[in-house]
Structures are given as structure tokens and as C-alpha cells.
Amino acid sequence: MKNVKVLGTGCANCKNTIKLIDDIAKARGVEVELEKVEEIKDIMAWGILSTPGVVIDGKVVHSGGVPSREKVEGWLSA
């Protein structure tokens, strides 16, 4: 099971990102452990500059804006 963390201080884009990942995971029947990281200290520990950021299995794969559907599908299928 993949561990997916969404880094963001709770802005609209962060919520959309979580929802997008959740929707795609459900639609494809992929089991993921989805985590919200909202504390700014914890977000900064990942070294990203713009939110929302996405971390999959301990690796930053995306930052700044809602990721595209294709991108998310790519993460979940790999």
C-alpha cells in the first residue's frame, strides 16, 4: 500500500488535491494511505517552496498547485 502525504496549510488547492487523489484511487481500486500534513513546520521539513506538495512513500513528487489527473494516475499505477 502506498503512503501518500499532501502537504499544505489548508488552502483550497490543498483540499482539491486530496480530493483528486482520493477520487482517482477509489475509481481505480488502488488502496492508499492518505495523510494531510498541515503544520507549517512539518511541511517545511520536506523542503518544498510552494504548496500544495505531494509526497509518495517518502519522496516529494510534486509541489505548487493541484497536480493534473494524468500525473496522479501515473503515481498510483506505478
Next chain:
Amino acid sequence: MTTTTLDDTRPRNALWGWLGLALVVWIAAYWNLTAFADFLLALTGLDRATHTGEAVHFFLYDTPKVLLLLTGIVFAMGIVHTWVSPERTRALLSGKRLGVGNVFAASLGIVTPFCSCSAVPLFIGFLSAGVPLGVTFSFLISAPMVNEVALALLFGMFGWKVAGLYLVMGLTVAIVAGLVIGKLGMERHLEDWVRALQSGTGAAHVDEKLSWAERIDSAIAQVKDIFGKVWPYIIAGIALGAGIHGYVPEDFMASIMGKDAPWWSVPAAVVIGVPMYTNAAGIIPIVEALIGKGAALGTVLAFMMSVIALSLPEMIILRKVLKLPLIATFAGVVAVGILVVGYVFNAVL
């Protein structure tokens, strides 16, 4: 991408064709705005000579105009943004000294994609990569204030002179404020955990290589995104502007916000602007209507800069990383800069 295979030239040509067509439609629409507004007004049966007619005409003319300008500029900047990421800006700024660094930072603030909800991560990310505090502030002030949306709207409504002056003045405020904060040596007023982070360096970032099709897709996505966010502000702003335009008597504003208004009208405009929080797109239609009623440009622009650059919600977010003395200094220095801009505009124009 430098390699071009035969396979991707055909869709690419179609892409340029669509883009060209969109440009032609855009220009044609922009040139016929008055005719369009006249036509729609005729349909409602209202007369422009009446208050209601004038207000409705203003609304029908301004709404498509602002939306067209916004689409055009956001798209163009969306393409530019595919080359400039915050990560790249940070790499350019790290290790820059106070002075040159501030000029660089303020200028990069115009073209770097920036969202106010990212202000804090950006701030810390810059500091941790060795960008000096004063230089970081120049970026943080310039990025929201001198942005493409503000410039596009000012250009559309007041012409290139006002847009140009706003650009120069906005950059000056950002550069000088950053220099002052840097000179004051206020690093000790960062929250302790932020200072602890400073030793580490940011994660390496790999720039993605993009094709033109992907750049254009990204720009279109940005237009949709910004549009989705700002249209209610714009419509509300224009509606309010239309009301002022149609109903408030000519020269009503001259006595309180005009050139001959008392000296305190500029500071008053700044103070009123602080608790207000909207973006450039929402505030500019109001600015236009106020000026139409005799308000002085400097006073109104000071009000606008204050609404955008000095907002209470942003201060509250920044409080997580800055101690109070630093926030107070930041607000104070920027406020003084805006006041100077207001007085200079009033004196020059």
C-alpha cells in the same frame, strides 16, 4: 525539447493554428467593446442619459473588457511561468548580496508564479537556501503587488503611463523596503524554529523539460484557475464601480480624495485599505470609478497598494514565522513606501 520528430509536427501546427485563431477573435472582440455594450443596452431599452442606463452601460462595457484583458495577460504569463519556477528564482537569489539582490528579487517577483497561500513556505524556503532576509522581503512584497493581473488591468483602464508608473513605484517600494529591513538586521526576530531550519539547504529540484503543447496546456490551466478564482471579485467590483459611476455625483470624491483634499487623505486611504482583503482584479474597477468621480490617482493607488500588499490575513499567516517586531517593521516600512508613492503620484500627475 530540442528534438523534433515528424510525428509531433502535425499536431503542433494545428496547435499554432488554434492559437492564431484565438488571437484574432480576441483582438476583434476587444475592438468592438463599445458597440457590444451599446447593443446590449439597446436590448434592455434603457437610455444612457439616465443614471440607471449609464450604470448598466458601464457594467456591460467593463465586464467583457476586464475579462478579455485578464484572459490575454494570464495566458501570456502562464507561458512565461513554465520557465520560471519558485525553485529557479530561489537558485538565482541565493547568496546574492543586499542591494543587487533586492533589485533582482523585486524584478523576479513580477514573473514568478506566486500564490498568497504559499507565502510562508516560500519565505522559509528562500531563507534556508541562503537568500538574505532583506532580499526575501523584497520578493515577498513585489510578488503580490506588482503582478500581471494588476498591470493588465491598469493598462486597460488608464493606459500605459499609469501602468508603467505603478510598475516602477511598486518595484521601488519592494526594493527599498527590503533594503531597510535588511539593514536593520532583524534576523533574531524570526521564530526560533525557522532559524534552526536555516542551516539546512532545500531539497534539490529537477526542472521538467516541457514541450510547447505542454506549456500551452499549462497556460490554459492557469487561465481557468485564475478565472475560477477571481471572477466573482471582478463582477462584484465592476458592479460596485458601476453604481459609483452612475449614481455618485461628479466631483463628489474631489473634496475627500482629490488633489486639493487635505494632506491626511493619503494616509487615511492606506489605513482603510489594510483590513480589506481582495486581489487586484477586484479592486481596480472600484479604483476606476473613484477616479472618474474626481479622486486623485495617487490617493487611489495608495489605497489599492494597501489593500493588496498590507492585508491583515497575510500578517496573521506570517506571524507563524515572524515575531511581532519584525511584522511591525515590515508593515511600517511598506506603509511608508506606499504613502510616498501616493504623494508622488499626486504631485506628478
